[in-house]
Amino acid sequence: MERLTGVIRPYAWGSRRVLAELQGRPVPSPAPEAELWLGAHAGAPATLEHGKLDEVIAADPESVLGTATAREFGGRLPFLLKVLAAEEPLSLQAHPDAARAAARFAAGDVNYIDDQHKPELLVALAPFEVLCGFRPLA
Structure with a gap:
């Protein structure tokens, strides 16, 4: 190791x-x-x-x-x-799926610094508040 x-x-x-x-x-x-x-x-x-x-x-x-x-x-x-x-x-975090990340990066979108999707797992080491997900568009 x-x-x-x-x-x-x-x-x-x-x-x-x-x-x-x-x-x-x-x-x-x-x-x-x-x-x-x-x-x-x-x-x-x-x-x-x-x-x-x-x-x-x-x-x-x-x-x-x-x-x-x-x-x-x-x-x-x-x-x-x-x-x-x-x-x-933290600022609003929006993470694309794999297909969207690859497509937007390939298209030269400056908001995509690489072609990788960003799935996340969170483990809190101290108390905190988080908002996750949004209601569907009306």
Whole structure:
């Protein structure tokens, strides 16, 4: 087993304490820290002792991911683990399905930074409020 080091994403709504405390760093952090990314996203891949996770996977996807996963997901890690630390309310989140994400990214839509869909699973580590879903259009 290897140690995976994630990447902090500094968004204005982030906390100056939660991720720093989680990682044993001084509190408060110099700037808001909103998300800790642990995955192989090209925009902010986690690192291992011997390289970036996306590059390690690309070098030998079947060995790293297993044959079935490598084949089903085209040699890509099929998820991105994010630890969120929200100090302020987040903006509206709208996540496309796989077909729409691929089509809009291919069309050059600047709102789609990659061709991946964004299914999400949420596990709360502290009390919070969330709104999920909307009523059908009238």
